[in-house]
Structure formats: structure tokens, C-alpha cells
Amino acid sequence: MDVAALYTFAWRHAHRVPEPVLRAAATLAADLTWLRHGAGVRRLEANYARIRPDLDARAVRRLSREGMRRYLRYFREAFTLQGADADQLAARVRAEGEENVRPVLDDGGSVVLALTHAGNWDLAGAWATPHLAPVLTVAERLEPAALFTEFVAFRRSIGIDVLALGDDGVFRDLVRGAEDGPRLVPLLADRDLTARGVEVDLRGHRARVAAGPAALALAADAPLVPVGIFHERLHGERRRRAGSAWGIVIRFLPPVPVPDAADHRTQIARLTQGWVDAVGEFLVERTADWHMLQKVFVDDLDPERYARTRARAGEI
Template identity: 50%
Template structure:
């Protein structure tokens, strides 16, 4: 069975499995993947080294195990979250600095939220769509098409509107949305999927990220809010209400605004660096909740970069 077929089966049947058993299965899957030390885990450890500069190799290895468990926890929840109750949904979400979002919502237009691949962004989107404003976002077009359709349908079931990255008119549609008061425009932006992103300082290392959040905030003249999402262990009454031992913490950081006296290009560059700096700090505090198994740092994207790590024999054979 290939991975796409496994995803489809999980979406359709995982909710039937008792929660404790399902969480144990996902933790086991994480540990096996970590022990095999797949190419994704290897890249995860490279990334974790950049955001945990004081950690030694043994600590990085331990951190990558925790990160894989967090990552598989996210998938396990994604396969079942559409079947939880509103009370369970709300009990699983804790918000920090809601006043930052309130300030942005008081202004005309739909604010732009910049996120990274932290915690459970689908649960956060589900919660926000139900309690604040419907989320409008962009998703990577996965292959095969059936898998992308399943993910898209899943997120639409949670109350979100999904545009496909790479389709014609996506940026124009997002820009039109900034001029209404109908949405939260949420963009996962710590990977450059278009090869037209911006190079930034990411915790002291050069990295490429998407320019979409800053471009939309600048051209739409709306606030840009960095948002971090991390897991937390639940206990007592809240755990019983949540129907899960895990919840998420959604932190709305200080809104960023384009400088009316700067050029569009400079605003995009400056706003991008500002949200990256904010969220890099948040990632450094909880690196195990950053689910980044792909290349984002320039030294990895360019194998001839002077700071590029040596390729492993396995990578030479790919």
C-alpha cells in the first residue's frame, strides 16, 4: 500500500478507532520513522540544529524524536478532528494575546496571518472559522489529485475556504478578500513553494520563505499578524472536555503594518523579515512542534553553498 492510499483510508476510517489506540498507533509510527532515520528525519535534524544552536548531536537526535511524535500527532488529529464536537474543539484551543487580533479586526478589511508548520494548524483553522471569521487559505497541490481533493474537502468541512497553490488568479483572489471584512487570510509561509520567495535571516541562518503574506498585507493595506501554534498537555477538567490529552496554544503576535513612505518592494522585504524574526523566536522556544522535514535554509537548498552540510551516501544515490 502506498502512502497516498494510506492517507485516504485514514481520512475515511480513523475516527472509528478508539482515541487511545489511535494515538498509540501514531506514536508508534513516529518512532519507527525516527528509528529508520528517513531522508525527511535527516532533514528535520538539520533544521532543528539551526533553531537549537546550543544542542549537541545527541540532544538533536532526541529532539527529532519528539518532533516526529508531534508531527504524527498532528496527522492523527487531522484524520479525526472533523468528528469532534464544538465543545471538544473549544476545549482543545487556548489563545494568547487575543487583543492583537482584535485590534486588527477593528480595522477595515481582512487581516493576513502568517504561520509556520507548527502544532495543529488545521485545528486552529477550524476553531477560528467557527468562532472568529471563516479562514481563507492556500494549500499545496498534492499528487495524486485524489489525495489533494481529499485534503481540500477535509479542510472545507472544517469551515475553511481553500485555494490551490499554483492555480491562476490565486493572488488576485486573496487580494480581493483583503478588501472585505469576511475572512482571516491564513498563510503557511515558512516554505517557498514558488521559487520566487524572499531570502531572510532565520535565527542567524539564511532561509527562503514565501513572500505572499507581506505582499498581500502591503498591497491590501491590512495588518500582518504572525501566529505561532504549539502543543500543550491537558489535565483535569479541560482534558475531559477536550476528549484528548493534547491541546494547542495559539499566540497572536504584535500586528505588523506596511510603511506608507516605503516602496512596495521594500515593504514586502521588511515585513517578511519581521514576521520571520517573530516566529523564529517562537520556534526556538518549542522546536519540537516545528514540523519541517523539507529544505528551507539556503545552505541546504544550494548544495554548492559554502555552509552546505555534506551529503550522505543515501542522498548521492537518490
Template identity: 55%
Template sequence: MRLDTGRLYAAAWRWAPKVPGPVLRAGFTVVSDVCWLLRRGGVDQLERNLARALPDASHRELRRTSRAGMRSYMRYFREAFALAGSTPGQIAARVRLTNVEVVQPFLDEGRSLSLALGHMGNWDLAGAWSSATWMPVVTVAERLRPEEVFQEFLSFRTALGMRILALGDDGVFRDLVRAARAGGSVLPLLADRDLTAHGIEVDLFGERTRVAAGPAALAQMAGVPLFAVAVHYERLRGSRRRAAGSPWGLSVTFSEQIAPDESLPRADRVADMTQRWVDFLGASIRERPEDWHMLQKVFVADLDPVRYAATTAEGA
């Protein structure tokens, strides 16, 4: 019997907001621990990725971090399914910005921002917060399979106030440039994995990996500033926890501006800017490795060499 994942996701979004928070948290914690124990859902690859971030960690420490990582990953899904039941006040209480003073002057001038994000923390909650209380969000989402699952995620993010463009559709980058040039919005792009011919090979934790050129290319093409963003979970206590209606909030930290190096040839500037936001991302991952939800192959050493060579040849 084939599992209808589209209906499963639709049911989760419909019913999760009605389930008491402690019950929902306990259920998803059980799911994460079972997946971790059975080595399901990419746990082995998660540990291989974390081993790069934590080269001095013992086997026991790595296992402990991967368990915390699976709990963080499932926390993201639990929060996504339940987010529709949150009030604007609860969403506002859950998000805390750090180093926002580096980006605010550009927004005060009416300019847009290109933001490079990794798969860290809960980027949907951060987007919902921005759309409701800060700046409109325009971003790109991977077209998931089956189509029903993608449509559920599309409806979910659109309902939160975000404008979503589907990766792979015609004219996506052109639409991003138009939105950036129009001003008054933030364009956060999940960019820490791109194994297509359009990706850029960079250094992360002393190894080669392939990430998206999008954030830096958008900044260059549209003439908007580029920043990297780290999103981590943080425990809430006291009045903030009561206002949030949750024990978990988010810390959203902005890097310093990643400006193009005018001394470099124009063709090399995107690669240089990409390496610099990856450096920020790497430092952020090492600070809170359990919040890096990278359960897929991302380092070149883990890829099939024949297929990877074909990909790089296609992009040459």
C-alpha cells in the same frame, strides 16, 4: 505493487474517527518512533534544521528533540484523520489564544487579517476552531501529488468550514486580495518555506532561508494588517482535558502588528515586513522546537547551488 496513497488517505479519514483515542495515539506514536529510528521520512533533514534553531544543543539533545518532533509531526496527522469525529465543543476546548487583544479590534471593525504561519503544531485544528467559533478562514493549500491526496485534503479542510485556494491555480493571489478587502475573515498562510522564484530570502537563526512573500504582499496590496502566528501543542489537564476529549490542545499566539515601515521605498516594504514576521517565528521555534514540522530543506546552505542560482535568476 504501487501503493494507492489516495485510497490510503481516504481510508484513514473514514476509519480514524471510529478508533478509540488511546489506541490511535499509541499507533501513531509507534509509527513516529519507527520512522525516527530508521531515519525515514525526512528525519535527517529535520535534525539539520533543528541544529540551526538549537546551536548549543549536544548530539544527544538534538536527537531527543528530533524524536519529540517526529511525534509532534505524526500527532498532526493523527489529529487530522480523527478531527471529523470531534464535536464543536471538543474543538473549542482544545484551542487557547494568547495576545488576541492585538487583533480583535481590527476584526470588530469588520476588517480582515493577513496571518503568517509556520509549519508548527496543528494549523488545521486552529483553522477548524476559527471557522466554527471565531472568524471565517480563507487560505491557500499546496497542490499535492497525486491529485487524489490533494482532493482528500481539500475535502477535509472544506468540511471544517475553511475556503481553500489551490497554490498554482490562476488568480490565487487576486482571490486572496478580494477576500481580504471584503473584510470579516482571517487569511492564514503557511509561509516558512518557498523555494520558488517568488520567495524572499531572509535571515533565520543567523542563516539565509527562503520564505513566502504572500502574507506581507497581501497586507500591502489589500490594505489589511499583518500578524505572525505561532501554534504550539500543549498538554491538557482537568476540566479542559475532559471537555476536549484529548490530552493535547493548542496554544495560538499572535505577534504585535507588523506594520509597513513608511520610511522605506515601497518596493522594500514587503521584504522588511517578511523579515520581521520571520524573527517572531524564529523566537517561537526556539521556544518549542519540537513543534516545527520542517522535514524539508529550507536553508540556502542545504540547497543545490546551481538550481538555487537558476531560481533566483528567474525571480530577478
């Protein structure tokens, strides 16, 4: 199966399919995937169970069904973004806590955003560029190379500038981009894709997340703002304008205070724990919007592999 060709076809043609048809197809695909109860769904449920100890196994299972529906909704929305006009984008997005970012942006500065894989971050970025400030981010280099090329082209077509994670000088380019504000620099950080992550406490469990948001905020002297994104059902005039039954809410949380620390590494660790504490509360409130079908918590990682990761990071 040519995955790159399938994604390219979806990005180029999905917006021509009537929205109710796409919505029904995505819901059906989500429910069938949920019923199969494969490895991804089981991992989603295990992650939910760790941050929601108040739920029994049956409740977690029900919650994962809604989680899969929202996960497939993300893809449906992303594939149709190129066909949405400015008024539709404006109607699909509602922002909370703009006072936590707008003064800095209006003054010509940049803001680093710490995001989780929640809601629809592509829709959020497409909205943010015309309504707040240009968006600059990084993305994991996908395989095959043709898929990554199409992915970058897609994001740039909706107003999001993308750098490839792992390329030489990518952190330097992020710092320069942030210093050349105003800019929003959102980083999906609830999963460590490098050997330079930070071990944190996430709702009472050890987890490994990316160090990027904290490191970038310190290097660029920019505020670090945790962000939660979640879906909401649309009604009435807003639904008509949006051309969709669903929209998103972008919740900008208060900036994380820069901690005093004897060394840079400790400062990054404490700043990272600060944004994790904030988004941890959000994930408890909006658990079904968290599309995390991969391992995040330390207890779920292979001990030997994780020990090698920590050794490469100089932690042991």
C-alpha cells in the same frame, strides 16, 4: 500504493477508532521512524541544529524524537477532526494574544497570518472559523489530483476555505477575500514553494521563505500578524471535554509594522523579515513543534538550482 485512497480512508474512518489506540499507534510510528533515522529525520535535526546552536548533537537527536512524535500527532489529530464536535474543538484550543487580531475582525476587517509548519494548523483553522472569523487560505496542489480533491473537501468540512496555490488568479482571489472581511487569511510561509520567495535571516542563517503574507497584507491593506502554534497536554475537565490528551495553543504575536521603503519589492522584503524575526523567537522556544522535514536554509540548497531560482525571481 494508492496514497489518495489511504488518506481518504483515514479522513473518513479514523475518528471511529478510540483515541488512546490512535495515540499509541501514532507514537509507535513516530518512534520507529525516528529510530530508522532516514532522510526526513536527518533534515529535521539539521534544521533544529541551525536554530538551536546551544544544543549539542546528542541533545538535537533527543529533541528530534519529540519532534517526530508531535509531527505524527498532527496527522492523528487532523484525520479525526471531522468527528470532533464544537465543544471538543473549543476545549482543545487555547488562544493567546487575541487582542492582536480581534479588534480588526470585530470592525469588519481582515488579518493576514504568517504561519510556520508548527503545531496543528488544521485544528487552529477549525477553531478560528466559529470563534474569530471565517478562514481563507491556499494549499499546495497535491498529486494525484484525487488526493488534492479529498484534501480540499476535508478542509472545507472543518470550516476552512481553500484555494489552490499556483492557479490563475489565486492572489487576486485572496485579495478579494481579505477585502470582503472579516476574515482570517493564514498562510504557511516558512518554506518557499514558488520562485518568488524572499531570502531572509532566520536565527543567524540565510533562509528562503514565502513572500505571500507580506505581499497580501500590503495589497489588501490588512495587518500582518505572525502566529505560533504549539501542543500542550490537557488535564482534568478540559481533557474530558476535549476527548483528547493533547490540545494546542495559538499564539497571535503583535502585528508587524509596515516599513517605509522606496519601492514595493523592498517593502515586501522588510515586512517579511519582520515576521520571520518574530516566529524565529517562537521556534527557539517551541522547537519540537516545528515539523520542518524539508530544506529551508540556503546553505542546504543545491547552489546551481538556487541560482536559477534567484534568476527567475529577478534577484541576480
